[in-house]
Amino acid sequence: MADNENNAAPAANAAAPASQEATQSNSSRSSLKRASPHDGHDEPAADKKPKTDDTSPAGGGEWQTVSRSSKKQKKLPRPGKNYPSITFSPNARLQSKIGVSHLRDLVTYIFADGTGPQWCAVTHRPAFRKIVAVMVPGLEEAMFKAGVDLANFNKTRDDDLDTSPTEKDKQKHASPDDYYPRPLEKEHLPEALRPFADMFPHLWPVKTPGDDRHGKMHSPMAAFLSTPAPKDKSKPGVKPAREPAGWKNERTRITEYLASASELAENGYLVHPAMLPEGAAARDSFALPAGWVRTAAESMDDGVVPEADVPQGSVTAGRTVLALDCEMCLTGENEFALTRISIVDWAGDVVLDELVRPDKPITDYLTRFSGITEEMLAPVTTTLADIQARLLALLTPHTILVGHSLESDTKAMQLTHPFIVDTSLLFPHPRGPPLKSSLKWLAEKYLSRSIQKGGAAGHNSVEDARTCLDLVKQKCEKGKGWGTSDASQGENLFRRLARAGTAYKAQGGDAALGGVEVGKTSAAVDWGDPGKGYGGGATVRFGCASDEDVVAAVLRCVNGDADGGEVRGGGVDFTWARFRELEARQGWWNTNRTAASGDGGPPEDAEESVESCVRRLTERIQRIYDALPACTALVLYSGSGDPRRMAALQAAQTQWRKEYNTPGRKWDELSVQWTDVEEQALKRAAQKARSGIGFITVK
Numbered sequence: 001m002a003d004n005e006n007n008a009a010p011a012a013n014a015a016a017p018a019s020q021e022a023t024q025s026n027s028s029r030s031s032l033k034r035a036s037p038h039d040g041h042d043e044p045a046a047d048k049k050p051k052t053d054d055t056s057p058a059g060g061g062e063w064q065t066v067s068r069s070s071k072k073q074k075k076l077p078r079p080g081k082n083y084p085s086i087t088f089s090p091n092a093r094l095q096s097k098i099g100v101s102h103l104r105d106l107v108t109y110i111f112a113d114g115t116g117p118q119w120c121a122v123t124h125r126p127a128f129r130k131i132v133a134v135m136v137p138g139l140e141e142a143m144f145k146a147g148v149d150l151a152n153f154n155k156t157r158d159d160d161l162d163t164s165p166t167e168k169d170k171q172k173h174a175s176p177d178d179y180y181p182r183p184l185e186k187e188h189l190p191e192a193l194r195p196f197a198d199m200f201p202h203l204w205p206v207k208t209p210g211d212d213r214h215g216k217m218h219s220p221m222a223a224f225l226s227t228p229a230p231k232d233k234s235k236p237g238v239k240p241a242r243e244p245a246g247w248k249n250e251r252t253r254i255t256e257y258l259a260s261a262s263e264l265a266e267n268g269y270l271v272h273p274a275m276l277p278e279g280a281a282a283r284d285s286f287a288l289p290a291g292w293v294r295t296a297a298e299s300m301d302d303g304v305v306p307e308a309d310v311p312q313g314s315v316t317a318g319r320t321v322l323a324l325d326c327e328m329c330l331t332g333e334n335e336f337a338l339t340r341i342s343i344v345d346w347a348g349d350v351v352l353d354e355l356v357r358p359d360k361p362i363t364d365y366l367t368r369f370s371g372i373t374e375e376m377l378a379p380v381t382t383t384l385a386d387i388q389a390r391l392l393a394l395l396t397p398h399t400i401l402v403g404h405s406l407e408s409d410t411k412a413m414q415l416t417h418p419f420i421v422d423t424s425l426l427f428p429h430p431r432g433p434p435l436k437s438s439l440k441w442l443a444e445k446y447l448s449r450s451i452q453k454g455g456a457a458g459h460n461s462v463e464d465a466r467t468c469l470d471l472v473k474q475k476c477e478k479g480k481g482w483g484t485s486d487a488s489q490g491e492n493l494f495r496r497l498a499r500a501g502t503a504y505k506a507q508g509g510d511a512a513l514g515g516v517e518v519g520k521t522s523a524a525v526d527w528g529d530p531g532k533g534y535g536g537g538a539t540v541r542f543g544c545a546s547d548e549d550v551v552a553a554v555l556r557c558v559n560g561d562a563d564g565g566e567v568r569g570g571g572v573d574f575t576w577a578r579f580r581e582l583e584a585r586q587g588w589w590n591t592n593r594t595a596a597s598g599d600g601g602p603p604e605d606a607e608e609s610v611e612s613c614v615r616r617l618t619e620r621i622q623r624i625y626d627a628l629p630a631c632t633a634l635v636l637y638s639g640s641g642d643p644r645r646m647a648a649l650q651a652a653q654t655q656w657r658k659e660y661n662t663p664g665r666k667w668d669e670l671s672v673q674w675t676d677v678e679e680q681a682l683k684r685a686a687q688k689a690r691s692g693i694g695f696i697t698v699k
Contacts, residue, residue, distance in 0.1 A: 077127050077631070084127040084631050085698050088120045088202065094179040097207040100223040103635055103694060104493060107131055108227060110633065111520050111574060113500040120696075128698075130558065130632040132575045132624065135224070136617065138582035139638040141693045143614065144196075144203055146188040150611035154586070178205060192615040199625050200636070200695040208640040208690040214434065215653075215682035217646060217689045220639035225534035225576065226490035238444040241483075244491050250479030253317045254400060254472065257480075259420045266433075266654055267425070268407040268661035272418035274299050292414045293388045295395045302397035303419050315476040319419075321346045322394070323402040323469035325461040326409040327370035331360040338384055338412040339365075339372045342461035343394075344469060352394070353462060355380045356387055371459060384414065391415055404439040404468050407661070423471045427483040434657075443467050446474060446483065494522040494537035497574055521568065523557035525550055525577035538576075540567055547581045551620045555627050579620070585613045588643060628699040637694035646685040649678065 077083045086106070098119050108114025110128050143150060181202035186194050196203075210217040259267075261275040274297040276283035288294060297303065305318030327340040337358035343351045355372070357380045365372050395401065395417055403409055404423045410416060427442050429435035443449045451467055452459050475482055491499075501520030524535030525542045527550075535541050542553035560571040583589050585608065625634060656674040 077124070082124050082127060083698075084122075084124045084633070086120055086122055086633065086696055088181060092119070092180075094119060097179050097205045098694070099207045099209060100220050100637065100639065100692070101209065103133070103206070103637055103696075104224045104227065106633075106635070106696075107133065107493070107574065108496060108500075111501055112497050113502065114227075127631050128633060129629060130571065130573055130575070131635065132554065132558065132577075132628065132632060133224070133635040133637070134554075134621070134624070135221070135576075135578040135637060135639050136582060136621075137578075137580065137639050138584075138586040138588055139614075139617075139693060140641065141203065141205070141691070143610075144182075144184070144189060144193060144693075148190055150190050150192055150614055151609050153610040181205070190611075190614075192611055192618055195618050195622050196695065199622070199634070200697045202695070204694040204696065206637055206692040206694040208692050210686060210690045211435075212683060212687060212690075215646065215650070215679070215686040217640060217643060217686055220637075220692070221534060221578075224637075224639075225493045227493050227496045228490055238441060240444075240448050241446050244495065249477060250481075251313075251315060252476055252479050253315050254319065254321060254421060254476055255317045257421045257426055257472070257475065258400070259422055259425055263422075263425060264407075264420060265658045265661075267405075267422070268657070269410060269420070270416045270662065272297065272416045274302065274418045288416075289414075291384075292416065293392060294415070295392060295397075295399075295417045297397040297418050300418060305398060315473075316346060316400075318398070320396070320399045321402060321469075321472075322351060322399060323465040323472075324406070324409060325403060325464040325468065326412050327366075327372055327459065327461050328408070328412050329358065329362050329366050329370065329372060330364035331358050331362055335360075336408070336412055337362070338387065339370060339377065340461055341387055341413065342465050344462065344465045346469070348466050348469060350462060352390065354382055354387065356382050356384060359384065369459060387413065388415060402465075402468050402472050404442075404464070405436060421472055423468050426475050427471065439464060439467060442471060446471060492534060492537035493576075494524065494535070494539070494574075497522055498537075498539070501573070520573040522574040523553075523567070523572045523576070525553040525557065525575065527578065527580050535576075539572055547579045547617070547620060550577050550579055551623055553577070554624055558624075558627060558629070558632075579617060582610075582613050582617050585610060586642070625697075625699065630699060632699045634697050634699060635694065636696075638692040641689050641691040643689040646682065646689040649682040649685055652678065653682065 102117065102119060105114050106117055106120075106122070109116055110122060110125055111131060116122070142148065143153065181204040184197040184200055184203055186197035189197060208217055208220050209223045259269075261271050264271050264275070270289070270292065272294055273283050273286040276286065278299070303319070310318040322343050322345060324341070324343050326338055326342075328336040329339045331337045337360065338356045339358065340353075340355050342353045345351050355377060357377055362374075362377075365374060365377075367373055391413065397419075399417075400419045400421055401417050402421045402423070406420060406422050423439070423442065424436045427437060427446070429437050440452045443451045447467065447470055449467065449470075451463055497520040499519060501518055521539040522537075523540045523542065524530040524538035525544065526533075526535060527544050529543045530536070530538070530541045531543075540557065542549075542557070544550045544553060554575055554577050556567050556571075557575040558571045560569045561567045562569075580589070621636065628634060652672050653674055656670060656672040659670045659672065660674075
């Protein structure tokens with residue numbers, strides 16, 4: 001596609017002739033472009049006088065290198081002539097709401113190697129100079145409705161948290177009107193939000209990624225700040241995991257991957273009493289279910305090996321690591337019994353491989369899965385009690401047990417152990433719990449190994465145990481980030497722009513000339529330390545303690561530092577930022593993740609009205625908009641809808657699952673009941689939580 005060729009989305013029917021685009025962009029309410037006061041002349045050049053190094057002898061011997069763009073900036077286009085725009089046609093046929101990923105793809109299309117959007121038309125792409133994207137959790141579509149009382153916003157909308165089915169919920173198909181952007185009409189907006197109509201022509205309904213079937217909402221930050229990994233079409237099937245650009249291995253001890261008591265409980269394990277707090281009622285009243293045994297450990301400290309006894313550089317931290325896999329049969333409806341147990345050590349050598357005869361009659365040998373047949377078990381006399389005795393002698397407090405979804409194996413062995421490394425938790429499913437990736441899939445993706453090819457002969461438990469062991473070894477060598485969705489499923493957006501950024505002749509770029517900066521520079525502005533998360537891939541990062549700090553940092557990123565000290569002269573190409581004060585005022589801030597994210601937590605003053613908080617937010621967005629140079633795209637999005645009801649139901653479901661999976665616990669003894677009523681309520685709550693909004697304009 002030529003540098004000055006328009007990209008008109010076929011789905012939007014926006015392929016207007018070039019001669020008509022200027023008129024449409026300036027006069028039609030469907031245009032997302034705003035006329036710029038810029039007169040088309042070059043902006044004043046930054047002061048290029050070099051500085052002397054004050055630390056050099058005589059204070060003037062060395063020149064300081066100032067990072068500036070090497071692109072020769074051409075004259076900016078006048079509004080209406082070759083001016084960039086992002087337009088939406090009222091005649092477009094949208095089949096669903098746009099998603100957070102669509103907004104991200106708009107950025108990669110304009111500035112990198114992304115594909116063209118099908119939900120809008122981008123014209124004069126080479127003329128875009130900058131893009132600023134701002135995430136504003138807490139901003140809701142209900143705030144923009146005519147007659148809304150922002151001063152008592154949350155007090156008058158309790159019905160929004162109600163998850164009982166409505167007539168709309170009962171409709172088989174949502175109305176297409178739900179997908180289309182709503183024009184912003186100033187006179188119909190609350191006073192605190194009227195400046196939005198001066199900046200943005202539309203309010204877009206935006207869907208947050210998630211899973212309606214399981215009532216899940218995925219991270220909107222991950223959806224925007226990570227891009228799909230490049231597709232490998234060389235061969236079908238599972239694509240091998242690749243190290244993202246800029247990846248660095250961080251050798252990590254296996255003890256860093258031990259499952260916590262809460263993780264074990266949530267995944268159906270019987271938690272060993274050594275993991276329970278001393279003096280807690282749960283520990284004092286702990287009793288093993290009938291037939292169960294526990295390994296000898298009184299506290300978690302029993303497993304610690306003195307540092308002096310740990311070989312230098314050892315990832316096992318002086319522990320004994322055993323990988324385990326079991327095969328089971330059915331002895332009743334949904335009643336599994338152990339038929340084979342295989343254990344290998346850190347070197348992969350077999351430590352134990354025994355067939356086991358169940359105490360009860362077998363109703364199904366599950367040969368298609370286990371490979372165990374009636375003939376194989378006929379001469380076997382080893383019982384579960386025999387295996388338990390051998391395991392209690394084998395598993396010491398210094399032993400770490402490795403396996404995949406070991407909760408089913410420990411139930412079959414009727415054994416609890418406090419030191420567990422579960423590969424289904426180390427390599428989480430891309431769509432989150434309760435989904436889990438199969439061991440076969442993990443082996444193909446991370447080890448490039450095909451396992452469980454026995455067909456009618458079933459699985460090989462020794463092979464499965466070694467596969468788990470190799471996955472853990474790989475995780476220890478590469479670090480905690482390996483195997484997460486960010487590392488294995490996608491590429492950091494900031495790194496993508498730096499790797500695949502496109503330079504156009506209209507911006508002074510020419511691939512035939514040397515010294516041209518092709519990769520796009522970027523900035524991450526967020527509360528706390530942006531470098532701990534996705535912002536680590538940005539060229540520059542600014543940690544903030546308030547939304548006012550965010551505004552100041554965004555303006556620096558857009559305009560650059562006068563001396564080019566931290567932000568190069570002229571600013572960066574792409575800036576991402578997040579406001580959080582409205583999120584805190586709305587009660588949406590996830591305080592459970594505050595310590596891990598390093599964001600410092602929500603502000604203490606959350607007593608002001610929503611109206612005053614929204615008014616201040618609008619003023620800050622207006623200041624950013626006013627400071628943007630010509631030919632800059634501004635993307636504003638909420639990330640999600642109200643997640644509170646969904647979070648409360650998910651917590652109840654987790655508690656129910658924990659109690660339900662506890663051996664010996666009866667249904668009428670559960671503190672939380674989970675029926676189809678709660679299941680459907682969770683799905684509706686997740687749908688509301690996934691309903692966000694967005695705004696797009698070109699300054």
